[in-house]
Amino acid sequence: MLKLFLRRVALTLPTFVALMFVTFVAVRLVPGDPIEVRTGERGISPERLAQFRHELGLDRPIWQQFLDYANGLLHGDFGVSIVTKTPVLNEFLILFPATLELAFCALVFAIVLGIPAGVLAAVKRGSIFDHTVMTAALAGYSMPIFWWGLLLIMFMSEYLGLTPVSGRMDLINYYFEPVTGFMLIDSLLSDQEGAFGAAVAHLILPSIVLGTIPLAVIARMTRSSMLEVLGEDYVRTARAKGLSPLRVVGLHALRNALIPVVTVIGLQTGTLLAGAVLTETIFAWPGVGKWLIESISRRDYPALQGGIMLISGIVILVNLIVDLLYVAINPRIRHGG
Amino acid sequence: MPLLSIRNLSVTFATSRGPFRAVDGVDLDVEAGELVAIVGESGSGKSVAMLAVMGLLPWTATVTADRLTFDGRDMLALSARGRRKIIGRDLAMIFQEPMSSLNPCFTVGFQIREAMKAHLDLSRAERQARAVELLELVGIPEPERRLSAFPHQLSGGMSQRVMIAMALACKPKLIIADEPTTALDVTIQAQILDLLLRLQKDSGVGLVLITHDMGVVAETAQRVCVHYAGQQVEMQETRGLFRDPHHPYTAALLAALPERAQGRMLPSIPGVVPGLADRPKGCLFSPRCRFATDTCRNVPPPRAGAEFGFALCHTPLLAGVPQRREIAA
Amino acid sequence: MAGDSMAGDNMREGPAFDPAAIAMVETVPPEVSSLRAFWSAFSENRGAVLGLMVVAFIALLAIFAPWVAPHSPVEQFRQFVQQPPVWAGGSWQFPFGTDAVGRDVLSRLIYGARISLGIGLSVMVVSVALGIVLGLASAFMRGVVEVVVMRIMDVVVAIPSLVLAILVVAVLGPSLANTIIAVTVVYLPRYVRLVRAAAIAELSKEYVVAAQVAGVGKLRLMFVTVLPNCLAPLIVQAALGISDAILEAAALGFLGLGAQPPTPEWGAMLADSREFIRSAPWIVTLPGLAILVTVVAINLMGDGLRDALDPKLRRS
Numbered sequence: 001m002l003k004l005f006l007r008r009v010a011l012t013l014p015t016f017v018a019l020m021f022v023t024f025v026a027v028r029l030v031p032g033d034p035i036e037v038r039t040g041e042r043g044i045s046p047e048r049l050a051q052f053r054h055e056l057g058l059d060r061p062i063w064q065q066f067l068d069y070a071n072g073l074l075h076g077d078f079g080v081s082i083v084t085k086t087p088v089l090n091e092f093l094i095l096f097p098a099t100l101e102l103a104f105c106a107l108v109f110a111i112v113l114g115i116p117a118g119v120l121a122a123v124k125r126g127s128i129f130d131h132t133v134m135t136a137a138l139a140g141y142s143m144p145i146f147w148w149g150l151l152l153i154m155f156m157s158e159y160l161g162l163t164p165v166s167g168r169m170d171l172i173n174y175y176f177e178p179v180t181g182f183m184l185i186d187s188l189l190s191d192q193e194g195a196f197g198a199a200v201a202h203l204i205l206p207s208i209v210l211g212t213i214p215l216a217v218i219a220r221m222t223r224s225s226m227l228e229v230l231g232e233d234y235v236r237t238a239r240a241k242g243l244s245p246l247r248v249v250g251l252h253a254l255r256n257a258l259i260p261v262v263t264v265i266g267l268q269t270g271t272l273l274a275g276a277v278l279t280e281t282i283f284a285w286p287g288v289g290k291w292l293i294e295s296i297s298r299r300d301y302p303a304l305q306g307g308i309m310l311i312s313g314i315v316i317l318v319n320l321i322v323d324l325l326y327v328a329i330n331p332r333i334r335h336g337g
Numbered sequence: 338m339p340l341l342s343i344r345n346l347s348v349t350f351a352t353s354r355g356p357f358r359a360v361d362g363v364d365l366d367v368e369a370g371e372l373v374a375i376v377g378e379s380g381s382g383k384s385v386a387m388l389a390v391m392g393l394l395p396w397t398a399t400v401t402a403d404r405l406t407f408d409g410r411d412m413l414a415l416s417a418r419g420r421r422k423i424i425g426r427d428l429a430m431i432f433q434e435p436m437s438s439l440n441p442c443f444t445v446g447f448q449i450r451e452a453m454k455a456h457l458d459l460s461r462a463e464r465q466a467r468a469v470e471l472l473e474l475v476g477i478p479e480p481e482r483r484l485s486a487f488p489h490q491l492s493g494g495m496s497q498r499v500m501i502a503m504a505l506a507c508k509p510k511l512i513i514a515d516e517p518t519t520a521l522d523v524t525i526q527a528q529i530l531d532l533l534l535r536l537q538k539d540s541g542v543g544l545v546l547i548t549h550d551m552g553v554v555a556e557t558a559q560r561v562c563v564h565y566a567g568q569q570v571e572m573q574e575t576r577g578l579f580r581d582p583h584h585p586y587t588a589a590l591l592a593a594l595p596e597r598a599q600g601r602m603l604p605s606i607p608g609v610v611p612g613l614a615d616r617p618k619g620c621l622f623s624p625r626c627r628f629a630t631d632t633c634r635n636v637p638p639p640r641a642g643a644e645f646g647f648a649l650c651h652t653p654l655l656a657g658v659p660q661r662r663e664i665a666a
Numbered sequence: 667m668a669g670d671s672m673a674g675d676n677m678r679e680g681p682a683f684d685p686a687a688i689a690m691v692e693t694v695p696p697e698v699s700s701l702r703a704f705w706s707a708f709s710e711n712r713g714a715v716l717g718l719m720v721v722a723f724i725a726l727l728a729i730f731a732p733w734v735a736p737h738s739p740v741e742q743f744r745q746f747v748q749q750p751p752v753w754a755g756g757s758w759q760f761p762f763g764t765d766a767v768g769r770d771v772l773s774r775l776i777y778g779a780r781i782s783l784g785i786g787l788s789v790m791v792v793s794v795a796l797g798i799v800l801g802l803a804s805a806f807m808r809g810v811v812e813v814v815v816m817r818i819m820d821v822v823v824a825i826p827s828l829v830l831a832i833l834v835v836a837v838l839g840p841s842l843a844n845t846i847i848a849v850t851v852v853y854l855p856r857y858v859r860l861v862r863a864a865a866i867a868e869l870s871k872e873y874v875v876a877a878q879v880a881g882v883g884k885l886r887l888m889f890v891t892v893l894p895n896c897l898a899p900l901i902v903q904a905a906l907g908i909s910d911a912i913l914e915a916a917a918l919g920f921l922g923l924g925a926q927p928p929t930p931e932w933g934a935m936l937a938d939s940r941e942f943i944r945s946a947p948w949i950v951t952l953p954g955l956a957i958l959v960t961v962v963a964i965n966l967m968g969d970g971l972r973d974a975l976d977p978k979l980r981r982s
Contacts, residue, residue, distance in 0.1 A: 019824060316824045
């Protein structure tokens with residue numbers, strides 16, 4: 001088990017190094033000079049320009065810049081935003097809870113709906129319910145989620161007036177200092193009446209939008225995995241014991257069917273973070289996705305570089321954890337069978 | 338009233354190419370404590386018939402029977418809930434593939450205790466004690482430790498012992514063993530068979546043994562049913578069957594046993610079991626039967642009387658000689 | 667020489683003169699061609715046929731856009747700004763209404779099909795070609811080539827798709843061509859990995875060994891012997907890849923990082939329409955619907971292709 005763990009970890013290291021290299025090189029290639037962006041059109045004296053370049057390390061050989069960059073990363077230094085002049089890591093850590101909260105709720109939405117839908121579709125194979133679920137899943141993973149978000153805003157917020165249009169919190173009625181950065185928790189801690197409800201209301205539409213593709217993927221995967229498992233001999237054995245259908249399907253079959261589903265859920269991290277860019281843009285959600293898009297338009301190299309590095313690092317880490325989790329829930333691998 | 342009584346059992350599967358009748362008019366009576374064997378080639382519908390008794394067939398299957406009673410209750414008329422109270426408790430089944438018949442995600446102990454939890458009024462500790470006792474009964478060393486093992490940590494023979502323990506857990510009245518030794522190594526096969534026979538003798542449980550091995554039948558069963566292409570072609574006492582088979586198929590099966598072969602070549606039955614597409618009009622065995630007549634090829638055979646082992650044949654054999662039905666009747 | 671070839675011809679035609687053979691040909695149904703077998707398997711799937719029909723319809727619209735579209739996609743009818751579609755009280759002059767600067771929405775949608783399908787197809791062609799070359803190279807050469815190629819693919823996969831596309835566009839600048847490059851980079855790894863895995867699986871089979879023993883050259887072995895046997899999953903992936911590429915390109919367009927105005931790209935049209943959610947909902951609804959319908963149709967078709975071409979994948 002430990003050996004397996006170390007091997008998996010070792011396998012991800014080269015990916016990290018390559019990732020560093022790619023982001024570093026890519027960002028050097030971005031057109032537009034960051035100094036110009038900061039100084040604007042007014043022009044600047046050559047001495048000031050050189051000074052700026054020196055401050056930012058832009059006057060040194062490119063390989064040295066890379067080594068500095070790599071060394072910095074190892075010490076948690078992801079550079080300093082050119083625009084806000086705060087360390088990129090700090091900015092990221094302030095914004096990340098918002099993205100995490102959104103992604104978590106989206107994933108919960110997808111799992112809570114997707115697994116039962118997939119199981120039922122498999123059990124009632126060929127029924128109207130099955131066809132409905134499969135059609136909805138097809139539409140779900142074909143969905144341009146930015147449009148889906150606009151549609152939901154149009155219908156739920158503008159037409160029915162049920163949910164807020166954007167943001168994380170109703171800032172006119174409630175204000176409290178962030179403690180954890182998670183609005184659901186902070187609103188509870190604030191003891192302000194209705195704050196938690198407002199936080200939930202703000203989360204509903206973005207979670208649905210971000211959770212739609214994972215929902216479709218999870219439902220499809222659960223169904224096909226379940227169909228396969230339901231034909232297994234051990235399911236027949238369980239039925240031969242006279243167990244109730246709920247126990248046969250919900251325990252004996254589902255426990256086995258979930259093994260590939262968990263892997264698929266883990267692989268949704270990338271989808272969620274990519275989707276977060278769009279969802280946060282639509283709902284003006286102050287998370288890292290929106291920040292990343294803004295840093296492009298501001299030509300904020302270090303922010304872009306650090307942001308991509310951090311987001312990709314998180315994806316690699318989560319995939320690693322999923323790999324290990326897969327081992328943990330599958331007794332056949334766990335005991336080296 | 339026999340423990341299990343089947344009259345004219347038929348099972349039809351809906352396939353994409355139309356209905357397929359896998360079991361056709363099977364009769365069987367099993368008395369309490371009796372050991373009956375069902376023999377036949379693979380695909381002869383013997384497992385399907387027994388799965389129908391258990392109610393374990395998929396929804397594509399349609400089961401009909403004039404009578405299908407177990408322990409005095411009509412299994413076809415029972416609700417699903419009512420049937421679940423019987424199967425796993427009074428009526429248990431052991432399957433062909435022990436390795437894949439145990440759930441890989443749960444421990445052996447969990448799977449054995451589960452049946453007791455569903456059917457018996459035992460406390461947790463009592464269930465655990467009974468599980469240990471069962472593993473000892475089926476000859477598994479270190480039962481306490483084995484109970485916490487996962488199925489993939491057991492060998493095929495061990496797994497089948499666990500399956501037997503599971504079947505015995507609620508002290509059933511009848512066990513259906515569906516080719517319990519087929520998937521095992523030859524050396525293990527004999528051990529498992531001995532175990533089953535010993536348990537059957539000791540506990541007096543009825544046993545239906547499905548097999549394709551005539552040798553196993555000779556050693557074990559009191560009565561034998563022979564199945565061919567979904568039909569029951571003959572049924573009689575084991576001794577009588579081996580001495581004087583009445584159906585040409587049974588005779589050919591017995592002639593193909595190595596112990597009985599005469600001469601240098603082992604006799605075999607030419608041809609294959611008819612499938613969905615090439616079902617003969619008359620007797621299903623007629624294309625492979627060396628006694629077949631035009632009547633056999635065109636008219637489905639009637640069932641003969643008890644003196645001919647209920648043979649499904651126009652010209653049942655008597656001491657190896659085909660008898661005209663007029664004389665037989 | 668002539669005699670030989672005559673004999674050869676006779677040999678080939680020989681059985682035709684044999685009455686017994688003719689009788690046999692008449693009783694045994696002719697061997698179904700693999701194309702026909704594929705079509706009969708494909709047409710069994712009603713969803714797939716429906717998808718194919720929709721895709722064909724959209725493709726025809728795209729090809730004949732100048733003749734089909736009622737107006738130019740960029741012409742601004744200043745006096746008809748934000749006209750509602752015909753079913754919401756508009757006129758037949760602009761069946762799907764007009765946008766905020768008076769351009770005909772229907773015409774923009776039809777021309778948009780050109781762009782979206784064009785992006786989808788170009789991404790697919792480029793990434794399949796690159797995927798075949800890189801995948802076969804890493805399967806055949808192993809060693810350093812394989813390690814380098816596969817590590818790079820690992821990195822590409824580790825970066826969330828849209829984030830990577832954004833990075834590429836940020837480097838190259840936003841434009842239609844760069845959208846194609848960005849989306850190709852994002853979806854390249856799946857083709858490379860697929861080809862490599864399929865090729866490695868094929869390499870261990872007898873016929874490849876036989877070809878090697880027969881002295882077949884490496885390039886011929888790669889492209890003529892092995893590649894055709896990896897094609898089924900590749901075709902399926904390519905079909906499904908078109909829809910992913912369309913979605914990804916539309917997302918870039920929506921973020922303002924794809925096709926630039928006034929190009930009638932569906933994603934960009936959506937981005938333009940965001941502020942009119944309240945006043946002109948059709949400008950928001952229709953481009954998204956166009957994307958959804960196209961992507962669903964391609965996915966339906968792709969699923970049908972998979973079922974028909976690759977029975978191994980059928981159960982998923």
